[in-house]
Amino acid sequence: MYKIFFILSPALSYANDLYYVRLDLKTINGIMSETNLTMSQAYEEFRIEKFNTIKVKGIADSSSNIDLISTAKHNAISNLLIKFGLISVKSKNNYYLSVFAYDEIIVSYEGLISLPLNILNHGYTKDNKNYEIELEVIFSPIAFPDEWRYLYLKDKISRTINDLLSVFK
Numbered sequence: 001m002y003k004i005f006f007i008l009s010p011a012l013s014y015a016n017d018l019y020y021v022r023l024d025l026k027t028i029n030g031i032m033s034e035t036n037l038t039m040s041q042a043y044e045e046f047r048i049e050k051f052n053t054i055k056v057k058g059i060a061d062s063s064s065n066i067d068l069i070s071t072a073k074h075n076a077i078s079n080l081l082i083k084f085g086l087i088s089v090k091s092k093n094n095y096y097l098s099v100f101a102y103d104e105i106i107v108s109y110e111g112l113i114s115l116p117l118n119i120l121n122h123g124y125t126k127d128n129k130n131y132e133i134e135l136e137v138i139f140s141p142i143a144f145p146d147e148w149r150y151l152y153l154k155d156k157i158s159r160t161i162n163d164l165l166s167v168f169k
Helices: 068-084 145-167
Strands: 002-004 018-028 031-041 052-061 086-096 099-124 130-141
Antiparallel strands (some): 018 031
């Protein structure tokens, strides 16, 4: 099952904002059960590492039930997160009446992207079974949690200095 919480569309390409993206892959007893791609606007995000421009490809099956470009973009962003995003794992053993019922593992990939996404190339593959898109994305993975305190203080000091300097303008 593939849940999509935010659909990228050409109508959003005017925005030059920062967005937090997260891909959750959920397995139950070793079988993939759910995939969630979440994208939301990142306000005052300080956990950023370094932004890089990355080229990434995405593929959409021609039998997709939503438009091919959006599906290919989602696939490209998922591939980007899997390859370059911060990885975190949550594991949980579930019991029912003191007997092991099932094992649940959620692997999450996190990062930030800047819109608009630059489409470099798109079209059907040679066999016409898949639609392929190549994007150029400005991407930064989320910093590892042991760096968050330092990044928070650095961001706080930077904002304070900017606020002080704006008083004298």
